[in-house]
Amino acid sequence: MRTNLDGSELEKGDTLGGLARGLAVIEAFNPQRPKASIADIARATGLTRAAARRCLLTLQGLGYAEFDGKFFTLTPRVLRLGGAYLSSTPLPDILQPELEAVREAVHESCSAAILDGPDVIYVARSAARRIMSVSLGVGSRLPAHCTSLGRALLSALPESRLEAFLAQVQPGPLAEHTRGAVQAARAAGYALVNEELEPGLRSVAMPVRDMRGRCVAAINIGAHAGRATDAVVEGLFLPALRRAVTRLGERIPG
Numbered sequence: 001m002r003t004n005l006d007g008s009e010l011e012k013g014d015t016l017g018g019l020a021r022g023l024a025v026i027e028a029f030n031p032q033r034p035k036a037s038i039a040d041i042a043r044a045t046g047l048t049r050a051a052a053r054r055c056l057l058t059l060q061g062l063g064y065a066e067f068d069g070k071f072f073t074l075t076p077r078v079l080r081l082g083g084a085y086l087s088s089t090p091l092p093d094i095l096q097p098e099l100e101a102v103r104e105a106v107h108e109s110c111s112a113a114i115l116d117g118p119d120v121i122y123v124a125r126s127a128a129r130r131i132m133s134v135s136l137g138v139g140s141r142l143p144a145h146c147t148s149l150g151r152a153l154l155s156a157l158p159e160s161r162l163e164a165f166l167a168q169v170q171p172g173p174l175a176e177h178t179r180g181a182v183q184a185a186r187a188a189g190y191a192l193v194n195e196e197l198e199p200g201l202r203s204v205a206m207p208v209r210d211m212r213g214r215c216v217a218a219i220n221i222g223a224h225a226g227r228a229t230d231a232v233v234e235g236l237f238l239p240a241l242r243r244a245v246t247r248l249g250e251r252i253p254g
Contacts, residue, residue: 021047025055026064026078035071082139091217092124092138094251095208098244099126099219105240108223111136112208113149114216115157118168120150123217142197145169145178148205149218151191154182156207156215190238191218195225202228206241212254219244 028044029036036044042052056072059065063077095112102110103126110128113120119141127136136142144150144165154162162182169175185191190206197203205220221228221237228237 021045021051022055022058025052025059026074026081029074035073037071041072091252094248095124095217095219096126098248099124102126102219102221102240102244103128106221106223106236108221108227108237110219110221111149112217112219113142113153114218115144115150115153116141118144118165120144120147120153120218145174146193146196148191148193148203148220148222151178151181151185151193152205152207152218152220153215154178155185155191156209156218190241192233200225202233204228204233204237204241206245208245208248208252210252210254211249214254216252219248 024045024047025041028041033040033044038049038053038056041047041056042049045052047055056065056067059074060067060072064075065072066075091114092112099110099112108128110126111122112124113122120143122136122138122140125137142150144154154165157165162179166175166179169178181191190204192202192204194202201222202225203220203222205218207215208217208219210216219241221241223232223237
């Protein structure tokens with residue numbers, strides 16, 4: 001029996017193994033592996049070569065993958081999967097104007113993300129300038145444990161779900177550091193990350209709650225550490241985030 005991150009149990013008879021394998025194959029493609037052979041996918045997913053081959057050929061037949069005789073690559077049709085989420089929730093549309101208002105107020109990039117397993121996934125963004133070596137946009141993923149967005153989201157979790165998350169993080173100093181950072185964010189009401197994700201980047205984030213008080217996302221401001229001094233964070237960034245979080249709490253249905 002498998003256990004979800006929220007602590008609920010997933011009955012084996014309630015799942016479709018073929019669907020799970022197909023989704024695992026899709027997720028095996030990433031920036032480090034934009035194209036892959038059957039053997040590559042088998043290694044990445046733990047599937048047998050025969051199972052990986054069937055999944056890849058199924059995806060090819062449905063138009064989600066292409067094959068050049070040696071390697072498989074995903075096609076733009078895969079974007080339908082992410083588009084289905086974005087088109088079925090009003091959250092990004094509600095968040096976007098507030099992100100833009102924050103960007104205009106502080107002249108720095110502002111983003112919103114939700115928690116997805118061990119990562120945060122960006123659902124809205126208003127960029128002022130590029131401050132990271134990696135380009136970020138809607139759909140980008142980053143590790144939750146070392147990002148301000150992730151720590152803000154984790155700070156809003158019940159203790160049982162936080163423990164389930166920490167169980168996925170490599171045991172030892174990393175898990176304990178994450179636990180301490182999340183507890184600090186919970187106490188302060190915001191998460192501050194100082195050049196942990198990338199040298200020169202400082203970011204601060206707050207949880208976003210709906211009308212019923214449930215955390216549905218987090219928003220952050222990211223800036224070069226030289227501009228994001230303690231005085232700027234406390235005097236400009238945090239007030240801007242608090243105003244946005246308050247307005248969003250009055251607009252997001254519960």
